[in-house]
Amino acid sequence: MSAPHTQTTNWAGNVTYASPRVHRPRSLDELRRVVRDSARIRALGSGHSFNLVADSDADLVRLDGLPERIEVDAENATVAVSAGTRYAELVVELHRRGFALANLASLPHISVAGSCATGTHGSGDGQRCLSAAVRAVELVAPDGELVRFGREADPEVFPGTVVALGALGVVTRLWLDVEPAFSVAQRVRVGVPLDEVAGHVDDVFGAAYSVSLFTDWRGEGSVWLKHRTDRPEGSWRGGRSAEGPLHPVPGMPPEPSTEQMGVPGPWHERLPHFRPELEPSAGKELQSELYVPRERAAEAFAALREIGHLVAPALHVAEVRTVRADDLWLSPAYGRDCVAFHFTWLPDPELVSPVLAAVEERLMPLEARPHWGKLTSMAPADIAARYERAADFARLSGELDPSGKFRNAFTDALFPRG
Numbered sequence: 001m002s003a004p005h006t007q008t009t010n011w012a013g014n015v016t017y018a019s020p021r022v023h024r025p026r027s028l029d030e031l032r033r034v035v036r037d038s039a040r041i042r043a044l045g046s047g048h049s050f051n052l053v054a055d056s057d058a059d060l061v062r063l064d065g066l067p068e069r070i071e072v073d074a075e076n077a078t079v080a081v082s083a084g085t086r087y088a089e090l091v092v093e094l095h096r097r098g099f100a101l102a103n104l105a106s107l108p109h110i111s112v113a114g115s116c117a118t119g120t121h122g123s124g125d126g127q128r129c130l131s132a133a134v135r136a137v138e139l140v141a142p143d144g145e146l147v148r149f150g151r152e153a154d155p156e157v158f159p160g161t162v163v164a165l166g167a168l169g170v171v172t173r174l175w176l177d178v179e180p181a182f183s184v185a186q187r188v189r190v191g192v193p194l195d196e197v198a199g200h201v202d203d204v205f206g207a208a209y210s211v212s213l214f215t216d217w218r219g220e221g222s223v224w225l226k227h228r229t230d231r232p233e234g235s236w237r238g239g240r241s242a243e244g245p246l247h248p249v250p251g252m253p254p255e256p257s258t259e260q261m262g263v264p265g266p267w268h269e270r271l272p273h274f275r276p277e278l279e280p281s282a283g284k285e286l287q288s289e290l291y292v293p294r295e296r297a298a299e300a301f302a303a304l305r306e307i308g309h310l311v312a313p314a315l316h317v318a319e320v321r322t323v324r325a326d327d328l329w330l331s332p333a334y335g336r337d338c339v340a341f342h343f344t345w346l347p348d349p350e351l352v353s354p355v356l357a358a359v360e361e362r363l364m365p366l367e368a369r370p371h372w373g374k375l376t377s378m379a380p381a382d383i384a385a386r387y388e389r390a391a392d393f394a395r396l397s398g399e400l401d402p403s404g405k406f407r408n409a410f411t412d413a414l415f416p417r418g
């Protein structure tokens with residue numbers, strides 16, 4: 001058995017996990033023993049969350065030492081993938097086999113299990129979050145046994161098992177829906193007035209398969225349009241064409257960004273904003289994000305425009321995306337189409353905290369739900385109250401994990417046990 005390592009931090013470096021032991025098993029059997037023999041244990045993915053959702057006061061376990069498995073079932077349009085695999089590796093293999101995922105996040109560096117556990121999303125009026133592609137999930141239960149839940153086989157509980165914040169067990173394998181590979185061409189429109197976007201949300205976000213608006217909330221933004229070459233383009237053309245490739249963060253060199261200027265290419269080299277081999281985003285940063293019901297988008301735009309002068313000095317950049325509704329109990333897009341308002345903040349908590357709170361004060365009345373993997377000033381009870389199925393999730397967690405082996409302070413605060 002490999003010796004456990006000591007303390008570790010998340011990708012951004014703003015969080016040091018409390019766990020004194022980080023296990024990195026080399027085989028499934030070793031993982032099952034580690035889980036069985038631990039009193040309290042949490043899985044850690046690639047550590048790209050900005051809060052303590054992954055933390056443990058006892059054991060942490062990483063799955064990136066296990067053999068990587070990516071098995072495509074062409075007949076059933078499914079891929080079975082080992083949970084610690086990063087999208088960066090999964091998408092290359094899928095594309096090689098002629099398949100694609102419908103949606104990807106802004107970066108491929110993140111693990112499949114960690115992303116699906118938090119409802120990680122990309123953009124697109126027709127695209128649900130990455131977790132919604134999950135058809136079945138296999139996890140190690142508290143006694144070290146493997147259990148599996150499927151969309152068809154377990155319709156009553158399956159929707160509670162995917163976006164599960166690591167609280168139901170250590171996920172070892174996921175089965176994801178795939179579709180035939182497709183091509184995407186990415187174009188950027190710059191100098192787009194925010195009022196134009198706010199007044200024409202459906203036109204702007206319907207203009208391509210996947211659309212992102214980047215802005216500092218002061219007056220203008222750039223709109224990144226990712227067109228599927230096998231589908232008609234929307235007619236919206238605000239602002240003007242970018243003259244060269246850009247980085248989403250203004251002023252940063254464009255190299256880490258995926259190819260732009262309308263050059264068609266494979267889906268996995270265009271849907272993310274960032275290339276797998278280079279450092280994504282700003283690097284030194286904090287992030288927060290709120291999902292607002294789509295029909296309240298114009299109100300959210302107006303509220304953020306009002307405090308743009310406060311927001312801009314604390315920002316690297318902000319991003320607006322759309323997410324289609326799903327049925328996963330803890331998905332921030334549960335039961336409703338959303339517009340997601342994301343903020344990549346400067347790495348300065350003292351500067352950022354009051355501004356983040358000001359943003360949330362304005363968007364919370366719009367029934368917003370925060371991203372599970374990012375920072376929020378909201379009280380856990382208030383967050384849980386925004387999920388119709390929170391009590392069902394708490395019950396499921398009690399049934400699958402009666403001793404609370406997979407819980408931590410983050411999940412205890414959200415779903416307290418009586």
Ligand SMILES: Cc1cc2nc3c(=O)[nH]c(=O)nc-3n(C[C@H](O)[C@H](O)[C@H](O)COP(=O)(O)OP(=O)(O)OC[C@H]3O[C@@H](n4cnc5c(N)ncnc54)[C@H](O)[C@@H]3O)c2cc1C
Pocket residue numbers: 011012042043044045046047048049050053054055063083084105106107110111112113114115116117118119120121122165166167169170171172280281371373374
């Ligand atoms: C630069 C950057 C860009 C980002 N872009 C996006 C974006 O475009 N869209 C978006 O929605 N989010 C985005 N995020 C947030 C990120 O996708 C989420 O925080 C996601 O959870 C990261 O996955 P991870 O593997 O790093 O998870 P971790 O942070 O390691 O863990 C997150 C949760 O998953 C659980 N978990 C991990 N592995 C397992 C497992 N095997 N079994 C059970 N539970 C497990 C953990 O216990 C924890 O609760 C971004 C983050 C960064 C740093």
